[in-house]
Amino acid sequence: MDGAGQEDTVGGDIGVVMDSVGRDAVAASRALANFPTETKNAGLLAAAAALRVDAATLIAQNNIDMDAGRAKGLTAALMDRLELNEDRIEGMAKGLEAVAGLKDPVGEIIANWEQPSGLKIERVRMPLGVIGVIYESRPNVTADAGALCLKSGNACILRGGSESFHSSHAILACLHKGLREAGLPEACIQMVPTTDRAAVGKMLTMTDHIDVIVPRGGQSLTERVMRESRVPTFQHLVGLCHTYIHKDADADKARRVALNAKMRRTGICGAMETLLVDRAIVGSVLPPIVGDLIAAGCEVRGDDSVRAINSKVVAAMDIDWDTEYLDAIVSVKVVGDVDEAIAHINTHGSEHTDAIITENAEVAEDFMNGLSSAIVMHNASTQFADGGEFGMGAEIGIATGKMHARGPVGVEQLTTFKYKVRGDGTTRA
Numbered sequence: 001m002d003g004a005g006q007e008d009t010v011g012g013d014i015g016v017v018m019d020s021v022g023r024d025a026v027a028a029s030r031a032l033a034n035f036p037t038e039t040k041n042a043g044l045l046a047a048a049a050a051l052r053v054d055a056a057t058l059i060a061q062n063n064i065d066m067d068a069g070r071a072k073g074l075t076a077a078l079m080d081r082l083e084l085n086e087d088r089i090e091g092m093a094k095g096l097e098a099v100a101g102l103k104d105p106v107g108e109i110i111a112n113w114e115q116p117s118g119l120k121i122e123r124v125r126m127p128l129g130v131i132g133v134i135y136e137s138r139p140n141v142t143a144d145a146g147a148l149c150l151k152s153g154n155a156c157i158l159r160g161g162s163e164s165f166h167s168s169h170a171i172l173a174c175l176h177k178g179l180r181e182a183g184l185p186e187a188c189i190q191m192v193p194t195t196d197r198a199a200v201g202k203m204l205t206m207t208d209h210i211d212v213i214v215p216r217g218g219q220s221l222t223e224r225v226m227r228e229s230r231v232p233t234f235q236h237l238v239g240l241c242h243t244y245i246h247k248d249a250d251a252d253k254a255r256r257v258a259l260n261a262k263m264r265r266t267g268i269c270g271a272m273e274t275l276l277v278d279r280a281i282v283g284s285v286l287p288p289i290v291g292d293l294i295a296a297g298c299e300v301r302g303d304d305s306v307r308a309i310n311s312k313v314v315a316a317m318d319i320d321w322d323t324e325y326l327d328a329i330v331s332v333k334v335v336g337d338v339d340e341a342i343a344h345i346n347t348h349g350s351e352h353t354d355a356i357i358t359e360n361a362e363v364a365e366d367f368m369n370g371l372s373s374a375i376v377m378h379n380a381s382t383q384f385a386d387g388g389e390f391g392m393g394a395e396i397g398i399a400t401g402k403m404h405a406r407g408p409v410g411v412e413q414l415t416t417f418k419y420k421v422r423g424d425g426t427t428r429a
Contacts, residue, residue, distance in 0.1 A: 279335065374400050
């Protein structure tokens with residue numbers, strides 16, 4: 001299953017194949033408990049070196065996926081997600097090195113105390129076990145997820161999308177080189193060896209082998225995972241992110257942030273999909289922002305007040321306020337004040353990432369307290385919704401559910417805890 005040029009050649013019973021993958025993952029996760037931090041870091045650093053050495057091979061394998069994507073008619077946003085180039089390969093390598101540089105959460109004492117009975121109790125971090133990651137067209141997730149799971153002491157089973165099959169397996173080959181060099185079992189990081197969708201269905205029922213599923217993809221994927229999975233999941237439905245420009249915003253800041261939030265990369269879950277603007281500044285602050293977006297190739301869909309300032313603005317429909325475009329399209333709505341902005345986001349948002357642009361610190365605090373989103377921002381682009389930008393090295397995804405983990409899921413969020421209790425022949429009365 002390892003190596004560039006990997007083909008989808010799995011035959012026979014997919015259930016049998018996946019059970020074998022699951023058993024190997026469980027064995028690897030238990031073996032990881034005996035390896036120190038230094039060994040895990042050595043594997044990550046060796047894998048980073050392998051990515052750089054094998055960059056030409058990675059790009060060649062990615063070209064196969066890119067050609068197939070063009071033939072399928074993938075959108076420009078999906079093609080951007082799929083593409084690997086020298087800069088992105090270097091980014092993956094640096095991400096592995098950043099994860100290696102993080103503090104190892106495994107074994108960390110979260111709390112400790114002594115009871116009147118004489119028992120000494122510690123709450124200690126431990127790995128979750130085996131992480132299943134199901135993702136779509138972004139091959140770099142292979143490196144990010146593999147690195148974070150390894151550092152946090154978890155084995156992982158990765159299921160990338162069919163669009164990135166060759167690219168992801170080429171990245172996996174580099175990760176395996178790093179594992180071998182460090183003396184770690186290759187089964188620490190495995191990839192489902194087929195594009196058959198039945199493998200996803202099997203993963204969602206592997207309660208004996210997988211401890212948690214992380215879906216990272218479009219709405220149809222995440223809805224299927226949440227609907228069908230018997231394995232606990234880190235919820236992330238959509239990234240319907242908002243930026244709200246308050247009447248006390250600095251106009252230049254608002255202009256820079258709005259353009260970046262939408263157009264830096266339109267296909268990521270942290271891209272702004274809806275822009276809200278106070279009615280008091282529609283005539284002054286909004287026109288240059290709309291002009292910038294249109295000049296950058298973005299289709300702007302707006303309400304009547306927005307259409308009045310630029311003839312190129314398309315009329316927004318009700319469905320636009322509930323749409324994650326993942327493309328060069330943005331919906332723009334005029335609101336009366338911060339309370340109306342909060343109400344709109346709480347009604348139409350996905351609790352992913354939402355931002356306010358204002359110089360009024362009190363209003364900013366009201367906005368951030370009034371939302372239940374996993375990430376709330378003040379005077380910053382929603383494109384910063386990323387574990388790497390949060391100093392977490394990388395992320396396995398953005399969790400929008402309210403259980404266990406929220407926001408970027410990094411090494412700490414991939415752990416649970418156990419209690420270590422020590423006595424001295426202590427008995428209970």
